[in-house]
Structures are given as C-alpha cells and as structure tokens.
Amino acid sequence: MSRGAISAGAVAALVLVAGCKAVAVDTEGGPSDDGKPRSTATPSRTPTEASPRTPARSPAQTPTRTPAHDPAPHTPAPAPKPGKTLMEQGDDGKRVRELQARLRQIAWFGGNPTGTYGPVTAAAVKGFQAKRGLAVTGVTDTVTWSRLLGMTREPTRSELYAGGGMPPAKPDKRCLTGRVLCIAKSSRTLTWMIDGRAVSTMDVRFGSQYTPTREGTFSVYWKSRHHVSTLYDTPMPYAMFFSGGQAVHFSADFAARGYAGGSHGCVNVRDEKKIASLFAQVRKGDRVVIYK
Template identity: 70%
Template sequence: MKVSGYSGIVGRPGGTLASAAVLAALTALCACTVQPPAGTDGKGNSPVHIELPHSRTPGGTGGPAPGGASGRTSGSAAAPTPSAVETVPPHIVYTRGDTGTGVRELQARLRQVAWLSDGPTGTYDDLTAEAVKGFQGKRGLPRTGETDAVTWRRLRAMTHTPGKWDLYLMGGQPAAAPDPRCLTGRVLCISKTSRTLRWMVDGRTVSTMSVRFGAQYTPTREGVFHVYWKSRHHVSTLYHSPMPYAMFFSGGQAVHYSYDFAARGYAGGSHGCVNVRDEAAVSALFTEVRNGDKVVVYW
C-alpha cells in the first residue's frame, strides 16, 4: 500500500483503499473548525450585556456612546444596580474662608437679588454663607452655604455683571493718589473719584476709609477747607438725623459716621456731608483730628 501526499486519494485511477481512511480523517478535521452560532460566547451561551453609566445621553436615557459605539460590553459580571452608581457632587466654586475678586463678584451679585446687604468685602464670611443658603433654598437647591457650580450658574443667569462701583460698594476701593494740596500738614484728603478719605500727616497716610458724598441736589462742596468744630454726639437740626463723630469743615457739611451708609452702602447719599461707614475708624479719626486741620475735597 503506497500513499504519496494526496495524489492517490481522490479522482485518480489506481487509488488504494487508504483513500477512504484519509477522507474520513479530513472530514473530522473540517468538523473541528465549524464556527459557533452567532450571538454566543463560543460555548453556546449568550453574552451578558452591561449598561455603562457614562454611556447615557444628556437626557438621562440609554443611548450610543460617543464615536458610534453601542455603550455595551460583554462579560460574566452582573449589571450594576442604580444604587451602585455614585452621584458626583457639584464642583465647589467658592466656600467659607475664600478671598479675592471672585468672592467680591459673588457678593455683588447676591446684593442684586437682595440676599446680601453687607459687602462686597472680598471675604467669604458667615454672612455670605447665609445669603447663599437663602438663595439656594428659594430655588430648591441643597442649602449648603457653599457656592457650587449649579448655584453659581443660577445666580449668574439672574444677575448682570457687576461694574467697578458694584464690586467696591462697601469699602475696599483703592484710594486715589493724594492731591498735591494734601502733602503738607495735617489733612483730611478726600477723593470723590475713589470715594475714599486719607488721614495724612506731613505727606504720610495714617489711615484710609471708604466714604460717600451728597446726593444730586445736595452735593458735597469741593476745595480746601479747615475743621472748625467737632461734635461727638451731634444731631442735625435741619434733618433731625444723628451725625456722630461730626467734624464740620464747610457750613453744615461735616465728616461723620453714618448709620445709613453702614446699612445700605452707596444705595443712598448724604445731604452734603462726607459719610463714613466704619465706626471704629471714624472714632479713631475723631480723636486725632484737631480744629484747624485742613480738609481737601477733590475729584
């Protein structure tokens, strides 16, 4: 019996009986390479599909993943239950203890929607946190007192971008350069541009504080004056309003502490006086200033 390759197996005269055995072996070999039915894992089992949380569309329903992928995979792990998918908290933009111009903008916007009466100060304090809580609660958001991304977006959508004066309503505005007339002697150097008062002695700034001026029909006079009378517990005889720590420099106009300025900031105005909102600062100033000291009011 002689077999040479496959030459004597099929379709050739003179083939031997071995051709039947070889043919059977080839049939068995071909049977081992038959592909499993589509949709199985190669063992006849259907694959398990797992829905990935990140493959959901923005609308919250399942859908194709980016790039055209189905968002599904196969394997032996069980599909996660909804409770197993973690909820990522919103990103915190500002919180207690933060400082800077961003916090000042937050406070200015909270003032626009009447949730904050003080500030802007540029410091995220307890008053700011309480204002944020109130804003959040009114709109059905978690009352955390922290300004997260959701709260920040909602507040920005309801308010306009604050301007320079909005950002520095209650102090913090950098003082303008002193007028040349302020550089000698003892001077209350008052700038209408920056709305600040410098207390200066021989060209040196001793203290600085925020001030406001007269309203449209009762403007604060500009020029060079001198303090001619001090009255610690003064009450206006014309308007019957308190004027503590009053330092008169031109007729009935004086530098003095203002309860209204402390409460409402630049939302109001005086009857011509220079209002100070920081009581501790004006109290110290009242102690230092003497009758005869110069007062310079300028733009």
C-alpha cells in the first residue's frame, strides 16, 4: 500500500482522535454498509415483570411509626419537712428524760436516761428519724414526737430513773423529828434528815425478791468501817447495821452495775464519797425508817 493510500479503518481512527465531536461507531469499529457511521444509541431499559419497581409512597400513604414509650423523667420525692421543734441539744428536764426512756424502750438509746439532751441523745433521735423516713435533724419536733409516742408506752418511774437520780419521795412522818436515815423504796433514795431538814440524799438499792430489805422503824446498833460479810465473804465498807445482818453500806457492785443487781437485804449505796460523809455523821442509836 502506498504512502498516500490510507485504509478506511485508519481514517475512522483519525476522525475519532482529531475531531472535536465524537462519532459513535459500531461494535466492529467500522462504518455501516452504506458508508455512514452506524448509530450505537443504547435503548432505554424497561422494567421486567420479574422485578417490578415499587412505586414511591406519598406522604399520606406512609404509615406513621409509633415511638416507643418514653417515660417521664424521674422526679425525686420532696424531702420530708420537720415539724415544730420541741426539744434539742442543750435542753434538759423531765421531758428530755421521757424522750430518752421511750427511745430506750425500742433500743435506740442505750444508756440510762439523764434528762440532758446531748450528742448521744441527738444521734439516737437521728437514727429513729432515718429509720421512719422523717426529716433527719437530731431535733425532736412534733412529727418525730408523735411517731415515737405511737410506738412506745408511758415510761415507769423506774424506767425514767433507771440510772438513779430519782427525786426523793415525800418523807414519811416518822422522818420529821430527830436524826433519821429516811429510806424510801418507791424513789430508791436515802435522805439523811435532822429535825425534818434534808441534809443529803443518795441513790440506794435494796434486796432481791427472795432476800428483801425489811420495812419499819429501826436504829443503828453497830458501825463497821471496813466490814466484810461473814455469810457471803463480800466487802461491806461503811456498814451501819440496823436489823440483824442488814445494814446500810457502800456497794462496789452497785457502783459498777447499777440496778441490774441487788443485795441480800442490805441497803446499798453506790456513791462512796456520800456514804463516807454519812458514816462520819451517823451515831449509834440514830433511827432508820424504811417505807414504801
């Protein structure tokens, strides 16, 4: 083939490269039979019955999804409000003693009632309040007091003064003249009286059910500073005998255990200084009056 002769395929190639407008060619890369380029337009795709297109839903046809239940945010319960203040730290008196005795009945107050509202009492009140869902303040308000009254009973005199300190009972008329050891079982007190005047008062403890302290009017017939019981082999310091083997004396057991124990009929005193002073003043022949 001469240099001037160019094949039809080459011409078509030059047209594709040099032309500004692309010309479609057939699948064979050559012109059609009539010399004109063949059309290679791709027919539009028609969906087949095997894979029909799902028509788009209109907004009205689109189902609305119900959202999952969204609970309202948790609102904490309001804090309990305290009532009117009745008793608080620094107070003292009979009502405080009753508070302590009532708390002691339900095991919130471990000690003996003292009548003084201190940190121990405040802590006991706080514990009681927290257990019942009340305002935890340590202050006895009207709400706390009402709840406590509903859970307890009125304390007895012995419960109110479980640790001692009970006010002395009214003196028996036999105690109003002369020199008398005036001993009241109801108040668990011994009052040293001279001509109707109270000189000193102290807590005492009596005999048990099976060895009771005798009641009546007696007189001191023997004093023994360092006495030791020959029956029970126990010390009886500052002993002042008034009836057989029964005497008024200091008791270390009473000082240590309080009213948890009892004597064998004697009148026990737990304050050693007070009984020492009393022992120095009492004379043989002074009367001893023991009454309910």
